[in-house]
Amino acid sequence: MEFYVNEDTAWLRRSVRWAVHIVVVIACAWFLVYGFCTQVPVTGNSMQPVLDADDVVLVNRLAYDLGKPERFDIVVFEREDQKKNVKRIIGLPGETVQIKGGFIFIDGELLNAESDLERVSLAGRADTPIQLEEGEYFLLGDNRDSSEDSRFSNIGNVKREQIQGKVWFRMFPLLKMDFISSR
Template sequence: MEQDQTAEKANPIKNEAWEWMKALLIAAALVFIIRWLIFAPFIVEGPSMEPNFYTGERLIVSKFIYKLSKPSRGEVIVFHATKDKDYIKRVIALPGETVKVEGDKVYVNNQVLDEPYLRQALDDAAKKGIPYNTRNFAEKTVPEGTIFVMGDNRSNSQDSRDIGFIKYEQIVGRADLIFWPFNKISLVRH
């Protein structure tokens, strides 16, 4: 009789431990799936995306979005620039489009690109009587399977003008949310 009572007491403890183990394994699997397949954190480094993103800001990058669709003009993406370095830039031109940069104007298919995300910075530079962009780019056609990207800080950005067109395979994902610092939590303007 005593053995039956001891076995009954041991079983609830074993059962509870097993339930906790299952819950922890499921949580770990979900973290792995979400972190490695769907979303990834990214830390902004350097001034290339100012005035819209600053060094130290942390973003959530949607890795899954480009499994369903291709990047669109104006979206902010993270991509593998080198084997060891990821960059954050804005999509400017898509495959088959022509792109040219002259002064503060970006032309896509011979049309001036409307860039509302830079309007304030362009206005501020114009009031000071200085160009916002000091680096031009001769007209080129974006090859199939690639995109042309630029940093928002046009005079201080290593982008497609320097490193060339970005292949779809290099893209990590789309920046969707600023989550740090807390006073800047917001959705990314595309």
């Protein structure tokens, strides 16, 4: 008990307390930045009207550590060529995706939330049914005619490991700063 009362060691206690506070603040800041504040610039117009070219979005990297990606989530994924893309999840693992007559079908049923998005003029490899394996997702851009996505063989089905997180906030441009909802 004399250690805590002794005036000669009071500076040591204050220094240790100060160092612990600094370490805790740095750890919390790292957790917040890593988990919720990864910045990704949107390239191209494939996500219009929700996101425009050169918008900068924040990605929640922890969302899929605690849960699963869901249909209509807007996600950031890393392509085989190491580029980061922003697209919307349409098909989930185990489902069959096909584009017929400009409409998207999941397991043979029309995807009913497509009414507010334009029709798909180019089905690409989805003109025949695509069976998604375990851990695979089918992603599309909202601007279907200007999107390089899962319809094309250079992107293909996106594996869960490629998905880096869920887009949750548009940071730039400042005049359009807003939360991004899945639907």
